[in-house]
Structures are given as structure tokens and as C-alpha cells.
Amino acid sequence: MRLTYLLVLLGCLLGTLPLEVVLGVRVYRRWCRLVLTLLPVLVVFAAWDIAAIAAGHWSFDGSQMTGVVLPGELPLEELLFFLVVPTCAILCFEAVRRVRRWPAGDE
């Protein structure tokens, strides 16, 4: 199914949404800080991905992806992966901090 990879990413976003909505970790609400965090991560890991694809380290099954390919042969889903997974990691980090009240160094 062409949407498989995209649906996996959507599942990640939906699964972590209660952390923002119910637990109130205020990650999406701090969108400026979120964007500034995601941009450098996206640049570094998209560059790694593009280099690895060019070097043949890994390849993708086009039948399970939308087929939208960005410059550098980077599939759209990979670009989204580098936005979705870091966002989920921040949500999780803020949730742990909220629940356990452990310091993170930016208090």
C-alpha cells in the first residue's frame, strides 16, 4: 500500500498528541522553539540520508510510499520522518520532566 510509511508517521503524531493535549507539555504551543530545534536536525539528518542513499547504504520500496521524491532522491516520507520523530522525542522528554519533576538544565 502506497500510504504505509506515511501512516506509520501519522500514528506517531497521533500517539503522542495526548501528551500535549491531556498532559499539557506545551511543545506545539512553543512552536518557535520547536521549529528552531527541528530545522538543524532536519538539515543534518536529511544530508546524512541523501549521502547514504547516494552511497547505496539503503533503498526504499516504492510500492509502500507515495512516490513523491525530493531533490537528492530523498523520499518525502524520509523528510517527514526527520520532523515527526524529533517532535515525538521532545514531547516524550517534556512529559517525563513534567511527571517526575527532574531538572533538564534549562530551568
Place this chain on the structure above:
Amino acid sequence: MTYTLAAVLGVAGAAALDLAVMRTRLLTRKVFWVAYAIVLLFQLVVNGILTGRDIVRYDPAVIVGLRVVFAPAEDLMFGFAMVLLTLSIWVWLGRKGVQP
């Protein structure tokens, strides 16, 4: 360069940024390791789907060959580097007063 070497360099680079450059020192904090353990659990599920269903395929020549829930062990290092870099920048920005 193999994926194995790239993954080791990725982890080393993220650790250097955390400890020496941004000095967020998340590697020394409980909150980071507990959050990472939870992320890792879900990474194994997501990576397991992506690699178990062959959405992503790897050249056997550039990985060690050790696999964890279908995914090459190198993927765990790739993921660790990404999570550490992300959280270091997030905390660094907070420390700088960006939407604390």
C-alpha cells in the same frame, strides 16, 4: 564509509555537541535517559515496521549484520544520535530564553 562507521561518528558528534559545545550535558541527566528509554521502545516498533515490511532495505555490505527487531543495530545508533541532538538543541534554546 560503511553505515556502521557513519553511525558511530553520528553518536560521537551528537555526544560532543551535548557535552562540550552546547554544554547541555543531557548525557549526565536522568530525565534524558528515561525519556530515551521510552523513545527507544517506540523506535523498535516503528523501525520494526519499516524494516520488517521491507519499506527500507539495507546493503548487507555496509552493516555489521546484527539486527534488533528486523532493524540493523546501526539504526539504533542513528536514532540515538538524532534524539540526543534534538533534545540538546531544545534544552539549549530554552536556556537561551527561547520560549522557556
